[in-house]
Amino acid sequence: MGKFVLRRILQLIPVLLGVTFLVFCIISLTPGDPATSILGATATPEAIKQLNHELGYDRPLPVRYLDYIGGLLRGDFGTSYRSREPVLKEIISRFPTTLKLSVAAIILSVIIGVPLGVLSAVRQYSILDFTGMITAMFMASVPQFWLGLMCILIFSVKLGWLPFIGNSTWRHFIMPVFTLALPVAAKNLRLTRTTMLETIREDYVRTARAKGVREGVVIGKHALRNALMPIVTNVGINFGALLGGMVVIESVFGMGGVGTLTITAIRMKDVPQVTASILFLAFIYCLLMLIVDIVYAYIDPRVKARYVKD
C-alpha cells in the first residue's frame, strides 16, 4: 500500500510542473510589461526599461519560467506589483475562508445528495423519485451565481434573515455554502441513484435478500457500500468544479477568499498575484485528486489487492 501511495505522489510532480508551466505561459500572454503597469503610462521609457531589467522581465520566457520554478521550490511565489509584498502572504491570509467554504460545501453536498439518491433508487418511479430527479436536473442547470443572487434576494433583502457581505460570522457562510453545495448535491443525487439502481440488481444483493437479511441492512451494507465507489471518485472531480465556482461565488457574496483575490488581481493587472492565486487553487485541486485516489485504493479491495501481494 505504501508503494502505491509513494508512486502516486511521484506521479504528482510532473503534473504540478506542467500545471505551473501552463499557467505561467497563459498569464505571460497578457499584453504589456510589468514596469508599465507598476509605474503607470506617464513614466519615462528609460525608467520602464530600468525597472523591467531589475525585475528580470527583459530575459526570454523559458529563463523566466525556470527562475519562477526556482522561486517556487524556495516557497517564493513572487512579489505583488501593487502591495510590493510576497503574494503568498496575501493568499495564506485569505485561504481559511476559501477552505471553510469548500469543505463545508462538499460535506453538505454529500449529506444532501447521497441519502436522497438512495431513497430515489429504492423508491424508483415514485413521486419522491420524480420530484427529486426534476429538482436535481434543474439545480445542475442553474448558474451558481444566479442561485446566490436569488438567495440574497429572498433571505437577505425580503426576509432579512441572513447577512450577505463579508465573512465575519458563521451566519455569513450559510448562503454561500448552500449555493456552492446545491448543484454538487444534485450531481451526487443523480449519480447515487444510477449506481444504486445498478447494484440493487446485482446477484449478491439478491443473495443477501434470499438469506433473509433485513431490507435496511441489504441497502445500507451490501448495496450502498459498492455504490459508493463512483461517488468517492466524483467528490474529487466535483471539488474541481467547486474551486472554479468558488471564484464566482466569493465575488457574489463579497467573501474575501482566494477567489475574490484572483478577480481583484485580474482587474488590477497584478500578474504575479494572478499567477500565484490560480496556481495555488490548481495545486489544491491536484492534491485533492491524490487524496481521492488513495482513499479509493483503501475502499476498493481490487486496487488494494494489487499492491498488498508484493
Added chain:
Amino acid sequence: MEKKRRNGMAAETWRRFKKSKLAMLGLVIMLIFAFFIIFAGAIANYEEKVQSQDLAASFQPPSREHWFGTDEYGRDLFARIIHGGRISLSVGLISTFISIVIAAGIGAAAAYYGGLFDSIVMRILDMFMGIPLLLLAIAVAASLGPGIINLTMAITVAQIPGFTRIIRSVILNIYSLDYIEASKAYGSSDSTIILSHILPNAMGPIIVQATMSVAVVILDTAALSYLGLGIQPPAPEWGAILSDGKEFMRYSPYLVIFPGLAIAISSLALNLIGDGLRDALDPKLRD
C-alpha cells in the same frame, strides 16, 4: 445501400428519443428559444429596443408592453434577452464545435498512432486536467482581455482537453471491436476503416457530450461575463445583463430573475436533450 442503413439508424434513434417525455420537453423548449433567437431582429429592432436609451421609461415592472420590464436606461428587457440569446448560444455552439474538431484531430491521432505520441498527448492532457475548467477559462480570459472573440477562445481552449480525452477513449474502444478486426481481415484500407466504421460509430457519444457541453458553456460564459471577464456592457449577453441588473436588484428584482431564468432554462433543455440522446443511442437499452 450504405445510405439507407444509416438513415435507418437515425430513424431508430429518433423513435426511441421520442419516447422520453423529458427529452421531448427539452427539444420543444430549445425550438421555442431558437425561434425567438432567429427572429429576434424581426420581433424587436436592435437599435430601437436594445441600444437606444429612454430614461423616462426606466425601471418599469413587467407589463403587457414590456413583458420582462425595462432596465435603468429604459431598454426593454425582453428584447435584450432574445438578442442576448444570440450571443450566449453562439458562443456555446461555436466554441463547442471548434474544440470538438481540434480534439477529434488530436484524439484520433493519439488513438491511431499510440506509443510515444499517445503518451506525450496524454501527459499534456494530464497537465490541463490539473486545472479546473472554469479556472482555466478565467486564466485565459484574464490574459486575453474581455470581448466576445477572446471569450470564445478562452472557453474553446478550456474545453479541448476534456473532449480529446473522451474522443480518444471512444475511438480506442471501437478500434478493439470485432468488426474492425473483420474489416481489416477483409482487406479494407485504413481510410475506409476510419471513415466508414470508426467515425460513424464514434459520432453518438460525441454528439451527446457536445449537447451537454453547450449547456456548460452557457453557464460558464454567463459566469465569466458576470465577473467582467467576458462580454462587456452594453452588449446584451445574459451574464452581462445579470451583472448590470444586480445593482438594482433590491427594487427591480425582475432585472436579475429573467436573464437568470433564460440561462437556467436553456441549459436545462440542453441537458434534457443530452440525457434523452444518450439513452436513445445506448445499445444496452435497445429493445
